[in-house]
Structure formats: structure tokens, C-alpha cells
Amino acid sequence: MAAKGNRVKITKIACHVLLVPDVDEDATSSAQDDIVVEVHTDEGVTGIGETDLNPWIARACIEAPSTHTMGLGLTGMLLGQDPLDVERLWDKLYIGSAMNGRRGAVVHAIGALDIALHDLRGKILGKPCYALLGDTARPRITPYASLLGEGATAEAYGESLVRMATEASRRGFRAAKLELILSGPYAHGGLRVPGHVMTEIIAAVRRAVGPEFVLMVDVGYGFPDAVTCLATIQDWHEFALFFLETPLSPDDLAGHALLAREQPIPIAAGEWLATRYEFLDLLDRGLVGVAQPDVGRVGGLTEARRVCDLAADRGRLIVPHAWKTGVSIAAAAHLAAATAHCPYIEFLPSDMSGSALRRELVSRDFAMVDGYIELSDQPGLGVELDRDVLERYSVA
């Protein structure tokens, strides 16, 4: 640990491109690949981060050298800097990469670095990330089980969701989300399932888990427009859904606003967005009830924290997206612990995940007791990489 007054310096940034061995381009799961970054210091302390972006693209964003003052390289800007200055470093990276970034891949890559810097700061100061993120820290958070069905037909997919939701309830979860990504451009296995079949699947799950269990539905951008969506979901209020996630393209802000006005289920969105500025549009023009920053993609814990403040100002909820490995889940958990208006985090127990990276990359998984996760007071994110697993799935 650094002695007081001694500046810690960033000395090296390492990127690892990882892929599960059974990667399937037709599967709707971004947990099949990963970019893991390690930020090293002259004190021997290392921070880890990741982001939900094609890992080769993420690595290029992080390693590209500077070419001019408005296109500085991310690694170049961080070397020699003090990792305790996390918020100042975020602004430095954002401004210095402005002509290449401001949104999209570069901001997602900044997110991986920022998570690693928060991990480092916690480790250097001997405090968990959540304790350094906000003054409302409450280490007990509520996970919801994020359930991605399986099967080649709508019937098999629906049955798998009934089975998984029942299992989630049996394990003590208080809430679960059904991934009904069965239509539209990102549909699972190329399925094209009519709306009334989706309605039947939700009804079957609701019957299986009973009226008290909290249910959410994610349709994965499955509707072409708000009017088509409204026609399909007109009876879904009977299922008492906590939210309906990503019904429309994130670019259709007017469509989001129409859904918010014309039907009672809160709309949730934001998993792909980068920076608080994109969330401002989603909140103020799209009128979403639940903002879902993915901590890596939005630009890291620093920027996710700013999005939480925007949502609080407008009386909206935060439920972060996390569909990666234990690193992202830890980042989302620390954000939730520091955010009073975050009722749930997305969480799939590693042994229920189809992704080897989710199951194996981080050596310790959060334990759920009585439907809650209690964060420890371990410094930083409180998770460590399994070096053997990192090597085994490393492809570049």
C-alpha cells in the first residue's frame, strides 16, 4: 500500500482477448467473448476491468497510439498517472479521445479502464468500491435471475423458461427476467415467434411462479415500431410485469415516449448506451421508467454513477445491465450498493450460465442468501481473475 503522500503511478496496461471454445454466432449472448484489462502500478497493485464490446475492437481502442491532440491514445494518456484521480482521468480520456470517441466503442473501452481504476483505488485505499462511490452505501443488494431460454422451437424455448423460472424461485430469488428474444433482428437462433406465443409463454411462467414473484420481460428490440408493440402487449399488464425491456430500437426515442404514455408497464432500456448524454435523451425524450446502464459500456463506474444521479433527479429507477463475467457483475453490484434507487441487479448464478467465461473467469462468485447478496468489505471490486482460466480462453 502507498505511504501517505507518495503518488502511485500507472506503469502498464494489459489487454486479454477471450473467447469461449464453443462460440456460436447465432446465439444471442455477448457472454461468449470478453476483453479483460489489467492496470498495473509501480506499487505492485493491479486493477481489473472488462467491457461488453467485441474484444478485438476494445483492444484496438485501448492500445492505439496518439496521432494528434484531439485523437490521443487511451493507454498513452494513462501511463504515469495517479490511479486515485479516477474522475479526473475519466474526463482526460473522454476529452483526449474526442475525435475518435465521445460515444460508441471508445467510450465502452474507457469503461473497462475506468472499472479497473475504481478497483485499483479501492485496493490502494483499503475500501470496497461501493463505499467510495456514494454516501448511501448499503452492502445488501437484490439480484434478479436473468433467464435466457434454450431450444430450437418456440414451444421448447417457452418450456425451458418455465423450468428456469421455477428453479430460480426455488433457489430463493425474489425476481426473474424472461429473455423473450424471439423476434426482430437479434432473435435467438433466427426464431420468428408471433406475439401471441410470447404472451402464452409469459402466462405459463406467471402460473408456474405464482402472483408474488417479481417478473420482468426482455424482448431484445423485437418490435419494429411502437404501434406494433402496443398491439402485442395490450394484455400484458395482467402479468404484473416490473418492466418491459428494450421493446424498440434505442434510436426510436419517440416510440419509447409513446409506449410510456399509452400503456402502464414501465419501459426499461439503455444497455447499449454510452455516456450520460445518451441517457439524458433516453430519460427526457424517451421517458423510460427504468434506466439500465451497462457499467462497462456506459463508460465505467464513474459515468454510471452520473447516470444514476440523472435518473434520481427525474424520479426514475436504475437497474444495471450485466451479461458478462463476474467482473461486470461485481461492478454492477458495487454501483447498486451505492444507489438507493436501484432495486435490483441483473444476476445469473454462474452455474446456471451457458458461458464458460461467466462460470470460470472469476474465482469467487457472489453467494445469495434469502434472495439477497451481501457485499463484503474486501477492497476494490472484491473479485480476482483465475489466471489458468484467463490463459485457457485467451485467443489474442
Ligand SMILES: [Mg+2]
Ligand atoms: Mg437485455
